[in-house]
Amino acid sequence: MTRPxxxxxxxxxxxxxxxAAAGAAxxxxxxxxLLIVGLPDDDQWWLWVCVTGFASGVFGxxxxxxxxxxxxxxxxxxxxxxxxEAKPDADADADADADxxxxxxxxGRGD
Numbered sequence: 001m002t003r004p005x006x007x008x009x010x011x012x013x014x015x016x017x018x019x020a021a022a023g024a025a026x027x028x029x030x031x032x033x034l035l036i037v038g039l040p041d042d043d044q045w046w047l048w049v050c051v052t053g054f055a056s057g058v059f060g061x062x063x064x065x066x067x068x069x070x071x072x073x074x075x076x077x078x079x080x081x082x083x084x085e086a087k088p089d090a091d092a093d094a095d096a097d098a099d100x101x102x103x104x105x106x107x108g109r110g111d
Contacts (some may be wrong), residue, residue: 016060016064016065016068017060017061017065019060020057020060020061020064021057021061022055023053023057023060024053024054024056024057024058024060024061025055025057026053027050027051027053027056027057028050028054030050030053031047031050031054032051034046034047035047054083063069
């Protein structure tokens with residue numbers, strides 16, 4: 001017999017823009033260091049690696065807030081839809097509860 005599965009922990013809150021900015025800065029520093037140190041002609045491709053890393057980081061800084069905003073909007077829409085779907089049931093329960101006291105009062109008179 002297996003134990004029941006525990007619920008998943010909530011996701012960690014991180015600052016993804018700061019992480020992307022730190023990565024872009026690290027690639028920029030690496031690029032400058034390689035320019036200062038100088039590279040043999042066979043290893044010039046490392047400069048392009050740094051440029052690509054920096055460009056990816058800048059793209060992340062631009063894209064991540066838009067991604068998070070879109071996901072938050074989608075989650076809000078899902079929550080509103082779930083609430084709207086659950087609301088008719090709640091109204092039906094409220095109507096049923098409203099009818100119970102009247103039924104109880106009628107039963108009390110008839111007995």
